[in-house]
Amino acid sequence: MECSWKTIIVLVCASLGIQYTAIRSLTASITSHCPAGHRCKTRHRVNSKYRRLCDDWCNSAHDRKHILILATTRSGSSFLGQLFNQHPAIFYLFEPLYHVQQVFANSSARMRNVVDRRALLGAHRDLLSNLYDCNLNFLENYLKPVPRDHETTVFFRRGASNALCEPPLCHMDQNSKDAIEHLCAKQCKALNLTLASQVCQTRSHMAIKTVRIPEIKDLRLLSEDPRLNLKIIHLVRDPRGILASRMGTFTDNFRAWKIWNATGRRPRSVDLSQIATTCSDLFNSVGTGLSKPPWLRGKYMLVRYEELAREPFKKTAEIYHFVGLDVDNQVKKWILRNTRGTSGAARNYKYTTTRNSTATAESWRLNLSFQIVQTVQHLCNATLIQLGYQLVQSLKELRNVSNSLVESKAFAPFV
Template sequence: MKTKYLLVFICIVALVIIEKESSIISRVSDKIIQSRAPPLDPHSPLDNSNTTQNGPLSMLKSSRGRKHVLLLARTRTGSSFVGEIFNHHGENMFYLYEPLWHVELLLSSAKKYYNDTLLGRLYRDVLWGLFLCDFNPLEKFITPPPEEHVTAALFRREMSLSLCEDHVCSPFDKEVYEPYRCRTRLCGPLNLTLASESCLSKQYHAVKTLRVRTLEPLQPLVEDPRLDVRLIQLVRDPRAVLASRIAAFDDYKVWKAWGLDGQVPEKEVKKLKINCDQIKMSAEVGLSHPQWLRKRYMLVRYEDIALYPMQKAEDMYRFAGIPFSPQARDWILRNTAQEEGDEYSTGKNSSEHAEKWRFSMPFTLVQVVQRVCEPYMKMFGYRIVDDEKTLINQSISLLENRQFQ
């Protein structure tokens, strides 16, 4: 009997502890969302007092006719190259490169308070503000905090042509050094008020991000009547992704040694599987065409873009409702038939680059990827290879002909 009562007591204590912990996490989450995220609700007006003096009605009117593209990808899937296709549309495009990097960086030290659902909501709300040309939600995550809406710390500011235009680029002060300067000029710290004004003057907006893991949290953003958001999800052969990460990141170089030894830690294999499963599940949501995503979701394989860059660029522009500009066409012509650059270059011989991994990756690693990512590979049309001879035989395509729309 004593044992029975003891077990009951332990269960009660455990339930109290769990309830208390859940309450604490809920309060912390609510506080962060209230203080950091914009109070956006698709069914009510947005208070844009920080971005426009004319009120929410003028914001709603000025948003009409605008097109918004959200490029969703993962590391080393060719997203920088695809982002540049939109970045080089011309003077009517406002493009941002990885703004959610700041959110992930700031929250990385508080992971125990967050789950994927909460992170998805935070990412969404920052994107929501940016598509409405409101940088205030993003400012809350930039470190060090901007002073009077001016920052020298915006991640990869130089990757956005619109943030380096004449009316946004302030004179360069050598005493206030900016680590990431613009490509063609020296600019001082970024004035986010000027950036907001530039954004409001553009008809087309595009954001590239690697941080969004699932599509569901984006539903209120996509359904906002003030916006016309199109989602483009980019996928790539997971074998090529791993090979590219090994070449680009020091943290991944040990994978090559594991491949040669035939021993890959199970912990790393599990991470690889989670990554493949997440991408597959997101694509399943998009390709199932729920009402909120109809005509607003497009799946693109990097390999198809590499093989047919002009055709696929036209397809993406057409899907987004944006005219395919001569500037974008010229950039593609200049950057898809070059000699290979470094691992971070967006200019390369795209068709050769798509197959390069087949000659650099140990076959043992190929087998590991195929084992844990087989459902992903079958869904997106990446062929499994059974031996190294087939792997390096370029006359055998590893890409099945697929149409995803």
């Protein structure tokens, strides 16, 4: 059995490697014969062997938008995701990579040691590629319990996707749009993944939000896939605000931080590595994006959450312009409803997107102790400077929210 178990793992890892080698070889072969971007109009010059593929890919590149929101936990990605979810022509999925992570997290310690980071990222990319192709049945490889007749009741945060809570997938009460996620969880039962795939194909575009890709360089293979014409919206936030939000949301994991914040005494159990890793990933990803590598040309836009929260209409228009779509009236109405909420409403549900967005942007300054802020500034100094967030040198500076810590800094899309 020991030999058999190792053999299976080796075969799985080898299979992943072979898949991606084949994909890259095919991509290189096709792109060497098929013109890209604005040159698609010259299709008649293409080798007849590749003509049909080129025609399909060129049409896809011009018509269908594949959007990826890349972010880290508690950086405002749920809010940004809803700006795409509300568009009637977009099929939106909230964190589908969660299911891959769960399979890995629930596996034995021995298997976690064997399946390395590259294999996990390969699984992530493989799932994303299939989802962008509207193959939601591919998720069945990661759902527990295994779906019967392609139906599942364990689709993570199904209610965060309007398309999965509307006919023909669900016939729930559509009167209260603000409570759609909660109603969907109660009223919509099993999700038929085959039917969901068909619904996906009826939508002109697709958007996926994830906080489970560590760095943007991990998306290179997807970015280079000519069938996708991928548009990456990289959402970032002040790491001090990220930490404050995590402390308020994930109480059990940040209990030591909360004790430190309340008492001023730092417990020995405080784990600094998580926020340090977050800042390192941010710094590396932003550095890659701003260095403008050829594989990101026309595909990368950096967005600071604070600017989106303060001027949601303006920033949403910029994001949609980059993607190549018009802002639908449903999106505008949603922004109006969901950026003028009260702080009390925001506390009722930790993942709510209804709040006073302007007040939320830097509210962490009233909640974090100066000692914790100093610690984060020390750990994340390079990241804060890179992203244009000012440091504070005193408690008075920290609490003076009339002076924003978000510097005026332009991050133009890489086109």
